[in-house]
Amino acid sequence: xxxxxxxxxxxxxxxxxxxxxxxxxxxxxxxxxxxxxxxxxxxxxxxxxxxxxxxxxxxxxxxxxxxxxxxxxxxxxxxxxxxxxxxxxxxxxxxxxxxxxxxxxxxxxxxxxxxxxxxxxxxxxxxxxxxxxxxxxxxxxxxxxxxxxxxxxxxxxxxxxxxxxxxxxxxxxxxxxxxxxxxxxxxxxxxxxxxxxxxxxxxxxxxxxxxxxxxxxxxxxxxxxxxxxxxxxxxxxxxxxxxxxxxxxxxxxxxxxxxxxxxxxxxxxxxxxxxxxxxxxxxxxxxxxxxxx
Amino acid sequence: xxxxxxxxxxxxxxxxxxxxxxxxxxxxxxxxxxxxxxxxxxxxxxxxxxxxxxxxxxxxxxxxxxxxxxxxxxxxxxxxxxxxxxxxxxxxxxxxxxxxxxxxxxxxxxxxxxxxxxxxxxxxxxxxxxxxxxxxxxxxxxxxxxxxxxxxxxxxxxxxxxxxxxxxxxxxxxxxxxxxxxxxxxxxxxxxxxxxxxxxxxx
Numbered sequence: 001x002x003x004x005x006x007x008x009x010x011x012x013x014x015x016x017x018x019x020x021x022x023x024x025x026x027x028x029x030x031x032x033x034x035x036x037x038x039x040x041x042x043x044x045x046x047x048x049x050x051x052x053x054x055x056x057x058x059x060x061x062x063x064x065x066x067x068x069x070x071x072x073x074x075x076x077x078x079x080x081x082x083x084x085x086x087x088x089x090x091x092x093x094x095x096x097x098x099x100x101x102x103x104x105x106x107x108x109x110x111x112x113x114x115x116x117x118x119x120x121x122x123x124x125x126x127x128x129x130x131x132x133x134x135x136x137x138x139x140x141x142x143x144x145x146x147x148x149x150x151x152x153x154x155x156x157x158x159x160x161x162x163x164x165x166x167x168x169x170x171x172x173x174x175x176x177x178x179x180x181x182x183x184x185x186x187x188x189x190x191x192x193x194x195x196x197x198x199x200x201x202x203x204x205x206x207x208x209x210x211x212x213x214x215x216x217x218x219x220x221x222x223x224x225x226x227x228x229x230x231x232x233x234x235x236x237x238x239x240x241x242x243x244x245x246x247x248x249x250x251x252x253x254x255x256x257x258x259x260x261x262x263x264x265x266x267x268x269x270x271x272x273x274x275x276x277x278x279x280x281x282x283x284x285x286x287x288x289x290x291x292x293x
Numbered sequence: 294x295x296x297x298x299x300x301x302x303x304x305x306x307x308x309x310x311x312x313x314x315x316x317x318x319x320x321x322x323x324x325x326x327x328x329x330x331x332x333x334x335x336x337x338x339x340x341x342x343x344x345x346x347x348x349x350x351x352x353x354x355x356x357x358x359x360x361x362x363x364x365x366x367x368x369x370x371x372x373x374x375x376x377x378x379x380x381x382x383x384x385x386x387x388x389x390x391x392x393x394x395x396x397x398x399x400x401x402x403x404x405x406x407x408x409x410x411x412x413x414x415x416x417x418x419x420x421x422x423x424x425x426x427x428x429x430x431x432x433x434x435x436x437x438x439x440x441x442x443x444x445x446x447x448x449x450x451x452x453x454x455x456x457x458x459x460x461x462x463x464x465x466x467x468x469x470x471x472x473x474x475x476x477x478x479x480x481x482x483x484x485x486x487x488x489x490x491x492x493x494x495x496x
Contacts, residue, residue: 009309018355021316022392025353026417028323029473029486031440035417059320061313146413178440178488180469200443202324217324217441217488 010057011089016040020058020213024204027215032177033145034128034212042208049082049107050208052124056105059120059204060086065093067101072109072250072267079107096270108171110192112249112271115201117218123186125207128214130174130184150182153225161230170235175222182225183214191234191250196222241266242284244275300374303337305351311335315352319475322484327437327446329429329481336379339371341397345477346425347375353421354380354393361391361408361420365398394422399452405460410470419487421473427451428478439489448483450476458491465490 008014016038023037042050060066066086070078074096082105083094095101098111105122115121127133131141134152144150153174160168173190177183185196186205196203196216203216216222226232240247242263249271251264263284266272281288305311318330338347354360360382366372367384376382376395385391388407396402402424411419431449435458438445454460464471464487471487 009313014309014312015355015357017312017316018353019357021320022353022358023417024320025323025421025473026419028320028441029488030416030469031488033416033469036415059317061317062310142414202320215324217486219443220440 007089009090010060012057017058020054023213027213028217031216031220032181032183032214034214037211037213039208039211046209047126048078049124051206052105052122053082054208055122055204055206055213056103060090060092060103064102065095065100067095067098067104069109070107073269075269098270108187109267110188110195112268115199117200119201121201121203123205125186125205128184128207128210128212130182145181153182157225167230174225176225177216178221189235189250193224237264239264240282241272242282244272244280245282246275299339299371300378304379305335312352315348318482322482323486325441326439326485326489327448327483329483331481334480338375341365342372343425343477345482346395346423349423349475349477350376351379354382356381359383359385359390359392361385361388361394363396363398363402366395391420394420396422397425399424399426399454402454405464405472408472410467410472413470416469419472421475423475423477426476426478428481429483434495436492437489438492445492458494461491
């Protein structure tokens with residue numbers, strides 16, 4: 001690629017990478033604790049994954065294979081543009097296959113396929129502070145983390161139960177890491193929370209606008225907050241994926257017409273395509289639907 | 294003239310990709326405590342600095358890093374000159390003020406307690422210690438457990454600070470405050486973040 005030389009490798013200058021790398025090492029040493037870092041302006045707006053991009057850029061090397069997903073999909077705008085960005089500024093190999101990737105940058109999902117030791121999952125995080133909507137002052141939330149004072153979070157979950165009869169939080173569901181820090185797992189559906197627990201992969205979280213990096217090392221306890229009489233539960237779906245027939249994957253609703261027709265398909269496109277390639281078919285897969293006509 | 298050559302030469306041949314290589318080794322080690330990660334010799338600093346410790350310095354230090362060096366390193370004009378020229382670091386004589394500590398002689402180093410553990414609100418503002426050792430075939434074996442370790446991990450560095458097990462228990466008890474250790478051997482490194490617990494020791 002001839003225009004590679006106009007940027008430093010992976011876009012960021014070396015001093016910025018050193019600053020981010022120091023923050024990442026501290027984040028790994030203190031699982032779930034938000035390390036402040038000097039987030040840079042990136043060539044994309046805040047809210048489009050600037051934190052995740054900076055973490056990926058600081059970690060990425062020429063031997064890596066990068067996968068980028070947005071809500072589980074490899075082919076949505078955010079995923080396509082970030083993947084193209086790193087192809088351009090780092091000339092790195094890219095893939096859509098979860099198993100082939102060494103680094104997976106994600107917005108709001110954890111892949112369905114079990115991650116392996118050595119893989120790195122980089123989350124794009126909008127609001128890293130799980131207590132922020134309960135207490136707007138950073139000075140106070142910092143003190144609450146220091147004192148391990150998380151009663152307010154339990155009150156919030158309790159109010160859910162009082163109002164709705166069950167814990168109504170469905171995404172960004174708070175977790176406790178290694179029995180110490182309460183952490184926001186980023187707006188992943190709570191369906192994905194159990195995948196964080198004892199994951200063999202290293203999980204890094206970058207929040208660009210809020211200037212925080214945090215991490216969960218491999219094989220670390222990640223427990224979703226709950227109550228004895230209202231245990232944590234994940235979402236379930238009444239029907240399997242309409243394309244690959246998978247049961248037990250996280251499904252997105254896709255509107256089909258203006259008469260209320262819709263279908264539910266896997267949000268993880270690689271998982272769904274992989275199953276279809278292996279011959280699994282759902283009710284609305286192209287060939288099943290043709291055969292039915 | 295000769296000492297000048299020692300100072301100016303021996304840095305990374307490719308500052309971008311060499312730093313990335315060393316950082317990934319460090320991140321791998323920190324995320325998997327006790328794991329021994331190989332790194333080839335990328336820097337050639339003056340003694341008593343070792344190639345790997347110097348590579349780590351060139352990867353992590355810059356004008357934003359305050360570094361304490363033990364007497365053997367700080368007493369060598371060639372070593373401090375090399376570090377200043379290749380990283381631009383800020384040197385300090387006070388271990389408690391240091392973001393990093395570079396230690397060439399583990400046997401005579403100050404206690405872990407004398408370095409900065411950070412505050413309970415900012416436990417990340419602590420010292421990361423880089424210990425130069427020979428390797429990981431020491432006589433004593435520590436059995437480690439904690440985040441990053443699946444079941445348990447045997448760890449036998451050739452050198453350990455005095456009364457290490459007691460010092461580490463105290464460091465662990467201060468969690469989330471505490472220091473993190475990077476052991477730099479010859480071509481191999483390993484790390485002990487503050488979360489790691491020593492389950493038992495075997496001779």
